[in-house]
């Protein structure tokens with residue numbers, strides 16, 4: 040199959056021929072229909088987060104099940120599925136206490152060397168004629184097919200368009216989940232979202248569904264203002280021109296109940312905390328480069344302000360994703376507006392160049408049927 044491979048940090052992805060294995064007992068082989076470009080892929084390409092290489096990138100996808108292993112019970116050939124990197128084991132402390140997106144059990148994941156963890160599995164999932172090829176975040180979606188654990192996908196209504204379903208695979212689950220699960224936005228509360236890419240726009244969308252009274256969208260690209268309003272923002276602040284913290288504090292007479300950082304910078308994470316009202320919660324979604332610190336005023340904790348991380352929207356994805364599909368089908372989730380362009384696998388590097396300019400919501404790779 041054709042796949043987009045990262046061989047060296049700082050270099051473009053290469054389109055290569057990659058071999059994919061047959062499903063082991065708990066594995067599913069999927070024909071990829073669509074894969075979104077997420078800023079997290081770019082972090083790995085730029086080296087702000089390390090990953091063993093070479094690897095096939097991509098982790099925001101949907102497709103159709105082609106083949107399943109002998110023990111698979113949750114999906115069957117022909118099912119339309121959304122994938123999720125939050126592969127869960129179902130029996131560790133995190134899974135059993137309802138925090139399955141924090142599961143780190145190796146049972147559902149391959150080792151960094153792509154060696155199977157369980158004796159029942161059947162060799163590396165991916166390979167090339169010239170040597171090993173590693174899977175990335177349990178998925179590797181920038182490829183015509185994916186071989187994944189059955190606990191890394193969920194079946195959805197067949198009428199859901201798969202290019203929009205792909206978005207639910209990461210950005211929507213991350214942004215929407217941050218606003219429901221990590222921080223529970225209630226009707227009438229005030230919200231600020233810093234960074235209006237796919238993740239931030241999803242947090243805005245969900246805050247609007249929840250009935251937030253004011254939703255401040257903050258970005259340094261002016262054209263993100265109109266887009267954020269379409270997703271439900273009530274106010275746009277151009278952080279390239281004004282001090283976003285000061286603006287939010289003044290407009291809300293003291294700060295917001297919930298702030299979401301969806302960029303991945305120490306500085307904007309500090310801003311998220313500094314624009315909270317007493318008792319408010321700052322949620323850091325962005326991937327802050329390894330080694331970068333975040334510092335806040337210690338005395339602010341006396342106002343019961345909270346600073347917390349949010350991983351993949353604190354999801355329970357097999358339950359959440361079909362619900363998000365329903366939200367889209369009933370017109371509440373704005374996924375049509377989220378797709379700025381549809382591209383081919385061969386255009387993946389151009390898509391990441393577009394991402395760097397910050398003007399697009401999402402680029403989605405659509406594979407030929």
Ligand SMILES: NC(=O)c1ccc[n+]([C@@H]2O[C@H](COP(=O)([O-])OP(=O)(O)OC[C@H]3O[C@@H](n4cnc5c(N)ncnc54)[C@H](O)[C@@H]3O)[C@@H](O)[C@H]2O)c1
Nearest residue numbers: 078079234235236237238258259302303325326350351397
């Ligand atoms: N925690 C998780 O589970 C998780 C999951 C998915 C993505 N992420 C991370 O979330 C972040 C956002 O991802 P995305 O795909 O939406 O990114 P994106 O590149 O599409 O959007 C980022 C937005 O931030 C804006 N921006 C950049 N610098 C800014 C600044 N200083 N002030 C205000 N706005 C600024 C850009 O203009 C752009 O609109 C990334 O760091 C990504 O890795 C985290």
Ligand SMILES: [Zn+2]
Nearest residue numbers: 077079209210
């Ligand atoms: Zn992502």
Ligand SMILES: [Zn+2]
Nearest residue numbers: 128131134142
């Ligand atoms: Zn687990």
